[in-house]
Amino acid sequence: MFAKPATLTLTIMLFLGIGLTPLMALLVSSLSVDGAFSLDRYQYLWSSPKPLQLFGHSLLLAGLTTLIVTVLGVPLGILFGKCDLPWRTPFLVLFTLPLLIPPYFLSLGWFSLLGREGWLVRFFPDNPAGQPDCTVKPPEGCWAGIAQHESEAVARILADLLFGLPGCALTLSTVFLPLIILVTAMLLQTVNPHMEEAARLYASWRRVLFYITLPAIFPGILFMTLLVFMLTLGEVTVPLYLRYDAYPTEILTQFAAFYDFDSATATASPLALLAFLMLTAEWLGRRRAMPDLRPTETSLMIQSGLCGKLAVIIASGLALVIVVMPLGALGLYASLDDFSEAWTRGYDALLRSLLYAAIGASLLTVTGFFLGLLWRERTCCSGITQFTALLLLILPGTVLGIGLIGLWNKPETAWFYASPGILIMGYVIQYAALPGGILHAALTRLPPSLEQAAALSGAGWWRRLLLIVLPLSWRGLLLAWLVSYLFCLRDTGLAMLVYPPGEDTLPVRIYTLMANSRFGLVAALCTLLMVAALSPLAIFGLFRKRKESP
């Protein structure tokens, strides 16, 4: 009788306790000097114009990226989710690839195309393709290789575009574009087809999409744009590599370069506050917006015809330019020798990454299952945990990392701080909203009568959970595990700050090696991680295909 309330209460307490204490630690640390309340750190930090300037840069980058992602993502989501096009699934997979790997891989991909030893230079016949410095790090002013040749002008323009705001916006737009595409495509499946049919009696598809369908899914798209904005705002690796001065890099600088943890907390707090304010505004707005979206068995598809074929050609071109070219260039850059060296220098980090990601994903799936059960209840507490999970998801990894360090880096908890447990806990805190959301959707789709029938047969709550709910949610559990695994494996911002000494993950190892290693080696390491990330996805895809075939 008490099993359900006791379990759900425990879930609430554990999740809020583990998730919010790092943020509390961050806030307390930033507001205290020698144990007393003080705003000195903030006053000191904001007395210089630099943080404000960096914050402006970050807002500009986040705004530009969000704009690009929304303008491209919504039409592509409609194209893949609503039109009866051929190869919709391969297209979706292709556009989703950049989301599944660390964001800076795409920057490396663009560098391998446009950099001084990149493919572009190699293809210019007049260029000797000399072998100057072999580091990946772009030189100041950026362009050594193809200067003094006919390609100089083009090369300079491309370099200027890559190393700076445009390059960052291009890279991060490619990384976060799949979020909008996937969510738009998924939300379109929830629109009651009768609503569209009723409108189709009077208006063309274009008008129906604009006035009926898109307003119906607008709250979901708005949340995703907020997510993209905050993820871009908190992204540290891409701006660092592409030499764009952004605010989150200041957190790293304070922490890693100046060893000034207290200033790092004061630098991180405004990002946490901004995330909180933006999510609160979105949350309150969403509560007022119309929520009557029901999952439907069949959604109405647009017969695409000639326009659809044209759209496919445009989408193919876009995928080729923003996904295939940079990632292909990166993969093809590495020679066999590079792969051999990459394995020697990176296999331990790779195995650790796989292990941590697998453990993190398993814990996240369990957490997500109980959160899903809780969110199904639609109580005040479930709303609070849902809000908290979303807040932790949109919080920059570096901010959460600083909070975790502040909380656990103490003599009495040093045993935990120096173990991989801190990183795995960080994964669970940051990404719990993902499996929680997936399993909430899966559990909501289960007819309540199935559990009611089991209850009438005399089964208690735990028995119903284990024998009815769990087996029927296996697809959701598998998907939740897979998504969690991919996000843990690609994580860089959090891992950079909290990995235990000598036990770095592969994304962190690659990022460290980039400064002073050959590009071929880095490209090979990136390829290894991409294969590791995508293998389970391919296995899952094959398994699903086999299950679906008669």
Next chain:
Amino acid sequence: MIALDFKHVWASYRGKPAVQDFSLQLNPGERWVLLGPSGCGKTTVLRLAAGFLAPDQGAVVLDNKTAAIDGRLILEPEQRGLGMVFQDFALWPHLSVHDHLAFGLKARGVDKAERERRIAETLRLVRLDSKVGARPGELSGGQQQRVALARALVTEPKLLLMDEPLSSLDFELGLELRREILALQERLGFTLLYVTHNLDEAFAIAQRIVVMREGAIVRVGSTAEIKASMPGA
């Protein structure tokens, strides 16, 4: 002139045959009811008429114009000039009652003055003139049904399709709205094709009834003929 003509129509839904060799002619101003158990293809017939589905074989003809033939849609739904009331009303949650009615008129290029006149008149007709600014979530089930009906009528369609429009309402309200639909049809003179699985409702609404089973027509006749042919009639 024939309002709607199905000529040897075959149609499938999700790869399964849904309508088989369906032929039917509706004259202007008639009230027809498609009667049959769930899954017998009644709604598919309405979807074929509305243009949401093209027949695999056969033709659908509206006002002597071929609207769809042998897998091809000749007229898109918005070009057919008909109205439809859905089982779940299919109201747009983000639009007010006024905007529901304005949607179709705007799409058909009706100027503002004429639009407002028609909206006001139609809302009076369905007794919703006091709810002009309300959204669907603020209305009762019966009021929502009236909005759906008003939306279908405001564009003055010659043919109105109704897909079990009373099935989600309670008995008393259903009876009241049934009377209103009949009164409106007699007053406005549109052709009505009405789908139901409820015998009483069919007999109350119809002048002519089509009985369907497993996608095919089993019997066609006037209400009296169908009543007489029922076991125990």
